[in-house]
Amino acid sequence: MIVGVSRRCRAHAVAAVAVCTLSASPLSALRAQNVRADSVRQPPVSSQGVLPVTGCSGQVISDIIVITQPPFTDRLPRDLEWVRRTVRAMHSNTRDEVIRRFLLLKVGEPCNQIKRAESERILRAQPYLVDARIRAYDDEAGGVRLEVETRDDFSLLFEPMFRGTAPVFRGMRLGESNLGGNAKQVAVEWRDGLAYNDVLAMRYTDYQFLGQRDELRLEARRNPxxxxxxxxxxxxxxxxxxxxxxxxxxxxxxxxxxxxxxxxxxxxxxxxxxxxxxxxxxxxxxxxxxxxxxxxxxxxxxxxxxxxxxxxxxxxRPDTLGAAPGQxxxxxxxxxxxxxxxxxxxxxxxxxxxxxxxxxxxxxxxxxxxxxxxxxxxxxxxxxxxxxxxxxxxxxxxxxxxxxxxxxxxxxxxxxxxxxxxxxxxxxxxxxxxxxxxxxxxxxxxxxxxxxxxxxxxxxxxxxxxxxxxxxxxxxxxxxxxxxxxxxxxxxxxxxxxxxxxxxxxxxxxxxxxxxxxxxxxxxxxxxxxxxxxxxxxxxxxxxxxxxxxxxxxxxxxxxxxxxxxxxxxxxxxxxxxxxxxxxxxxxxxxxxxxxxx
Missing domain, CATH: 2.40.160 (Porin)
Structure with a gap:
């Protein structure tokens, strides 16, 4: 990133050197990713294309930056922009610490290509993420900086149940698959049991139980x-x-x-x-x-x-219609x-x-x-x-x-x-x-x-x-x-x-x-x-x-x-x-x- 920016600085007039030097700072660049010209704060975006890409081949990892994206990352047509705003208002991005716990790479360790690829695959395997990418960038100090970018799936669970005969509305399943961005799923269900018990169910899954890569699954269900x-x-x-x-x-x-x-x-x-x-x-x-x-x-x-x-x-009712199934x-x-x-x-x-x-x-x-x-x-x-x-x-x-x-x-x-x-x-x-x-x-x-x-x-x-x-x-x-x-x-x-x-x-x-x-x-x-x-x-x-x-x-x-x-x-x-x-x-x-x- 510093190399690319410095070349642009030499091409500008002397009066712009101070501005270019400020923009070359990594901290300023990261801030610039989050703020538009009108000072409205924006979600962080990838720095791909700004920093020179390097291979992950044993360089020391100097920093790991996590960028979590909501379900809609691209702007929608004007008539549909309300969908994007509504989803983002109801959605909590996956927290940085959740993503970091799945990484097999740590700051200060050598960058290993196998660990990078496996970390990326483990993240993609999580049901609340749509995709994940881990890229390595030269930090110009002999090491690399890793950028972990993920995109969330919809977290709201809303499943009404209908049938063709009365009662038409049969039941509902409601929940959240990534509660507060903490990799926890909570869902409740109700369904009309007609002449039998109504179905009442609760399911809870913690994909990082006690802050580890362990899972806790609890399901309680009353069937008809x-x-x-x-x-x-x-x-x-x-x-x-x-x-x-x-x-x-x-x-x-x-x-x-x-x-x-x-x-x-x-x-x-x-x-x-x-x-x-x-x-x-x-x-x-x-x-x-x-x-x-x-x-x-x-x-x-x-x-x-x-x-x-x-x-x-x-x-x-007791079965009196035909032969019993056997013992x-x-x-x-x-x-x-x-x-x-x-x-x-x-x-x-x-x-x-x-x-x-x-x-x-x-x-x-x-x-x-x-x-x-x-x-x-x-x-x-x-x-x-x-x-x-x-x-x-x-x-x-x-x-x-x-x-x-x-x-x-x-x-x-x-x-x-x-x-x-x-x-x-x-x-x-x-x-x-x-x-x-x-x-x-x-x-x-x-x-x-x-x-x-x-x-x-x-x-x-x-x-x-x-x-x-x-x-x-x-x-x-x-x-x-x-x-x-x-x-x-x-x-x-x-x-x-x-x-x-x-x-x-x-x-x-x-x-x-x-x-x-x-x-x-x-x-x-x-x-x-x-x-x-x-x-x-x-x-x-x-x-x-x-x-x-x-x-x-x-x-x-x-x-x-x-x-x-x-x-x-x-x-x-x-x-x-x-x-x-x-x-x-x-x-x-x-x-x-x-x-x-x-």
Whole structure:
């Protein structure tokens, strides 16, 4: 910065030397970034282009400057400027100290390119940030000055819930995802339960618990016919540079699990669970090609009522319509588990894959996680079993195209019955192709399967996440599900800075298979849906994708119907996450991935 300004000073008249010299001072330059000519204070902006850019290659870090930006950084057209003013008035920028705690670099230390890139990626992984950049600038004293620039996502949570029949207004979710800029999420929810209890829920997450890179998660929920309580304290495994990660959790649920059974009205069985987990991992091996070794102690107590119920609009009734689903085996176990992992991964920044135009970091390489446990007969824990869970991920590609696959499997071996039970697996394979800045093609396959199930389990094409659009009223259950999806997405150019917009055409097809241990399961033919989607990302380059999907079902299912669905999701932070109908049947203490758990 000083070099560039001094050259300009020599080109001016002698009378301007004093002014140029004053502007060459770093402190004056930083102040000048915040004040316009009319003395109105402005948010700080990047100094890129003013200071000479250097590499991060061992120079001593003399200073770290953090610049946090609100959701809208660019001025909007005059008629829409009120949107920008309103959002900024309601929004609190993420605090500087929150950003600094995620940095792996400190003042006085050598500037390391790997630590710089990993710090940038960790910041981008935070759900309340849209993007993050860390740049190094020459301080003209043999060192570098780091400039950390982040941009916030919308922090207000406001989700009204409506339905097509009276009462039209069903409920609301209200909260703040970055309370006071302190990396805390608070949300409350109410939903009309009709003949049952109203849903009352509270969720609190502190992404920097006690000022550290630890997370505190608390969720309390009263469901229409049950409740849920969960507390987690976690040090996530953010980076290969990290030495230790750990988790401690406890919780319990009581809720009915609805079971589809074809043309007969669905029934439900009440499931009670209590669980706890404490464990830790440590790194072994070099960065970029490392191994993880750890240990955990888990407790699981699960019981399913033998008498099914009909959950009708006017309230619960005994089920007298058809055959009962059968007897489920209770589980009361404490296990000692060994955690093993191998990882040879690098991260590639891309845009427009899972987000409309936003940035994300894709994993390229191989990642394997294994959890193996044996039961301990201590106190009320009487089961004698072994447990095995695996998570395998493969990814390759770059900015133009990427292909990845991930599979998660778990199984329990009963020593008393001498057989494997509750064999549950799910996964996803996907191919992304982005030939132009405004075009993205996505082809993917998703699967889920359960075998020898001794716990309640069903999958269907009616599931909102794992099923097909236009089949939400489908009544056919299965033990295995395969769904193929294809989407061609286009970004619509716009001169307004309010949001990014896009259009997509999609097609999807899926089917189910039966298995004897899954009650009422049937084989179905292939069924499909064709449709178009209207896409939006607010603010621009946000990773949260709003979709208005319009789907026309193509199948012989008598319950198919034309469907319009509004959704809002952020899928840029993880390649695969279990659908709700699979997740509810998994053991609560089994880690789905050693690299996101702890």
């Amino acid at each position: 016919f049950g409740q849920q309580l969960q507390l987690d304290v976690v040090r996530p495994y953010y980076t290969d540079l990290q030495r230790l990660a750990w988790v401690a959790s406890v919780g319990g649920t009581r809720e009915p699990m609805r079971l589809l059974r074809g043309p007969i009205e669905q029934n439900a069985v009440n499931v009670r669970r209590a669980y706890g987990n404490i464990g830790a991992l440590t790194r072994v091996g070099p960065v970029g090609r490392l191994k993880l070794v750890g240990f955990s102690l888990t407790r699981e107590d699960e019981r399913t009522d033998s008498l099914p119920l009909l959950l009708r609009r006017e309230g619960p 489920y085996i209770a589980q009361n176990v404490m296990r000692a588990n060994v955690l093993l992992g191998f990882r040879a991964i690098r991260f590639v920044p891309v845009r427009g894959f899972d987000a409309l135009t936003g940035a994300q970091d894709i994993r390229v390489g191989v990642q394997v996680g294994v959890a193996a446990g044996h039961s301990l007969r201590i106190g009320p824990a009487v089961d004698n079993d072994r447990f095995l869970a695996t998570n395998i991920y493969l990814g390759w590609g770059g900015e133009k195209w990427f292909a990845g696959a991930q599979g998660i499997t778990e199984a329990r071996y009963s020593v008393d019955r001498d057989r494997w039970e509750n064999v549950l697996g799910s996964g996803r394979a996907a191919w992304y192709f982005r030939p132009a800045v405004r075009q993205t093609t996505v082809l993917q396959a998703e699967w889920a399967a359960g075998r020898r199930m001794q716990a309640p389990f069903q999958v269907s094409l009616a599931d909102r996440e794992g099923g097909l659009l236009g089949h939400r009223r489908s009544r056919e259950p299965g033990a295995r599900r395969m769904v193929f999806r294809g989407e061609q997405r286009f970004v619509i150019p716009t001169r307004f800075n309010v949001a990014d917009a896009g259009l997509a055409a999609f097609a999807e097809a899926g089917r189910l298979w039966a298995e004897r241990s899954v009650p009422y399961s049937v084989d179905t033919p292939w069924r499909g849906t064709l449709g178009v989607s209207f896409l939006a990302a607010v603010p621009p380059r946000s990773r949260r994708l709003w979709r208005l999907d319009v789907g026309v079902p193509v199948s012989n299912d008598q319950f198919k119907q034309f469907e319009i669905r509004l959704s809002s999701t952020d899928r840029s932070r993880t390649f695969w996450r279990d659908t709700r109908d699979v997740e509810r049947s998994r053991e609560r203490t089994a880690p789905t991935s050693l690299f996101t758990w702890p």
